[in-house]
Amino acid sequence: MTVPVSERVALVTGAARGIGRGIALRLAADGYRVAVNHPSDDDGPQETLRLIAAAGGEAIGVKADVGVAAQARGLVAEVVERLGRLDVVVCNAGVCPFGPFDEVTEETWDRTHQVNLKGTFLVSQEASRVLIAQGDGGRIVAISSISAIAGGSMQTAYTPTKAGQVSLMRSLAIALGPHGITCNCVEPGTIETDLNAEVLADPAMREHYASRIPTRRIGAPADIAAAVAFLVSDDAAYVNGTEILVDGGALVNLA
Secondary structure, eight states: OOSOGGGOEEEETTOSSHHHHHHHHHHHHTTOEEEEEESSOSSHHHHHHHHHHHTTOOEEEEEOOTTSHHHHHHHHHHHHHHHSOOOEEEEOOOOOOOOOGGGOOHHHHHHHHIIIIIHHHHHHHHHHHHHHHHTSOEEEEEEOOTHHHHOOTTOTTTHHHHHHHHHHHHHHHHHHGGGTEEEEEEEEOSBOSGGGHHHHTSHHHHHHHHHTSTTOSOBOHHHHHHHHHHHTSGGGTTOOSOEEEESTTTTTOOO
16 A cells, blocks of 8 residues: 555444454554444444544544445445545454354344345445555455354354355455455454453353463453554555464364
8 A cells, every 4th residue: 555554544343342442443543544333323432432532543433334235335435535535444343143053043144144244245345446446455354253263053143254254355355456455354262342241250251261272361352453453554465365363372272
């Protein structure tokens, strides 16, 4: 990308809390102007914006359901209209319902795929049109999951969407690479967020999860943000169509 980092714009979907917030904070700290996407009007996005502003960064909030085509198009259009351009897209928005396989409803299956996989497709497609027209290259990163590799008995609606994101980014790496646009995935392991706060608040459960991780700690959103920061940087200009697993070594610990 030929544009200075201070002029680059990064869109982070699902940035109201958790991993998305961590990514938005890191990219703002690195000098990007950040668009904080959120699906609802709760206090989450305002807190993300407040934290960025308090650290001296620049950010805007944009409400949109990424799984709805018209809203995904509107999201990208609003970012370009308000910030003047687009350089980096981080597709982080997602839902993760838990439940036994025989109790997964069609509604749950459809909504999980709509947000996680279809949302990544819609935002990436619309953003790619902007990036190609600008002619300065760009970066697209999807936040997948270790579950794309390992699976999960209580996440049967979720894991296929995470594997789908990996496959999608591989295909986009081929389709968009000639335009200087790289497309990659980050696959988080166990990361401490609002989604698992109740479980990890139990000392026994926390020790159970941590004991399976060679680094002996639960990951933080900043760990994922660091991997994203690398992938969207100029240092990663030749990294395309791949995945970075950020799990503290959990996947390889088969003992």
